[in-house]
Amino acid sequence: xxxxxxxxxxxxxxxxxxxxxxxxxxxxxxxxxxxxxxxxxxxxxxxxxxxxxxxxxxxxxxxxxxxxxxxxxxxxxxxxxxxxxxxxxxxxxxxxxxxxxxxxxxxxxxxxxxxxxxxxxxxxxxxxxxxxxxxxxxxxxxxxxxxxxxxxxxxxxxxxxxxxxxxxxxxxxxxxxxxxxxxxxxxxxxxxxxxxxxxxxxxxx
Numbered sequence: 001x002x003x004x005x006x007x008x009x010x011x012x013x014x015x016x017x018x019x020x021x022x023x024x025x026x027x028x029x030x031x032x033x034x035x036x037x038x039x040x041x042x043x044x045x046x047x048x049x050x051x052x053x054x055x056x057x058x059x060x061x062x063x064x065x066x067x068x069x070x071x072x073x074x075x076x077x078x079x080x081x082x083x084x085x086x087x088x089x090x091x092x093x094x095x096x097x098x099x100x101x102x103x104x105x106x107x108x109x110x111x112x113x114x115x116x117x118x119x120x121x122x123x124x125x126x127x128x129x130x131x132x133x134x135x136x137x138x139x140x141x142x143x144x145x146x147x148x149x150x151x152x153x154x155x156x157x158x159x160x161x162x163x164x165x166x167x168x169x170x171x172x173x174x175x176x177x178x179x180x181x182x183x184x185x186x187x188x189x190x191x192x193x194x195x196x197x198x199x200x201x202x203x204x205x
Contacts (some may be wrong), residue, residue: 001048003050005029009036016040016061024048027055029071041079042066043139062101071095071116079103092117098155098162100124108148110145115186119147123195126166140178141202150185153192164192172198180204 001024007030016039019025025045027034034055041059042073043050044066051124054073054092057063062081069119087107088095091114097103099121110116123131133152135143154167167173171194181190189205191197 001026003028004036004178006032006034006035008036013037014039016043019044021045021048021050025050026053027051027057027195029055030054040084044085064119068107074117084109084196088116089114090116094118094120096120096122098122098124098157099133100127100129100131101133102134105143105145106137108144108146110144111144112144112184115146115148115184118149119145120151121164122153122155122164123167125156125165125171127182129169129171132171132175135174135199136174136179137180138177142182142201144175144182144184146184148185149187149189151190151192152186152195154192154194166193168194169196172196175200176200185203 002021005025006029022035030099032069034128036174038059040061041063049070051072052075058078063079064083066085068086069088071093074094076096078098082097082099082103084105088109089111094117106180121133153161153164175198178200179202183205
């Protein structure tokens with residue numbers, strides 16, 4: 001297994017990082033939040049579990065999580081194109097994504113009997129129509145999103161944080177080209193002003 005801790009992070013900050021674990025690949029700083037600041041990230045496993053526990057991971061470029069991802073703590077991501085190739089699970093944990101590019105969930109998010117605490121996707125409003133989120137690929141596979149709270153909104157990032165605000169986007173900011181999409185929030189489901197949802201099949205909320 002490979003463990004990505006704060007000592008490792010300090011050595012690779014600012015780099016293009018590509019990791020393939022033959023066994024487990026774990027992002028974790030025991031007793032603390034893992035801070036990782038990279039140019040780009042590609043993470044996958046060939047026979048183990050890809051997991052993250054309490055981490056803030058930022059890339060100036062793209063991120064690809066190229067296997068099923070298990071959250072054992074809260075995860076905050078900032079990047080251009082951020083792509084999850086498999087399912088994302090993590091009962092009771094938060095997933096926060098700030099994207100300035102074309103990001104994607106290729107698999108399910110959460111699980112029906114084990115939802116995330118919160119799924120929050122912030123679109124960088126300064127990137128206009130570029131900041132979008134795709135569900136699935138071009139195959140007609142149904143998808144589910146399970147979380148206690150689900151939020152999609154545009155924000156203006158600045159030194160004091162991300163300030164929510166309306167966005168006048170000309171295309172769908174959330175879309176699925178084939179198959180059905182089910183959003184199951186036990187609490188609030190929120191789309192910010194100006195955001196648009198387009199699903200080729202049926203959508204349920």
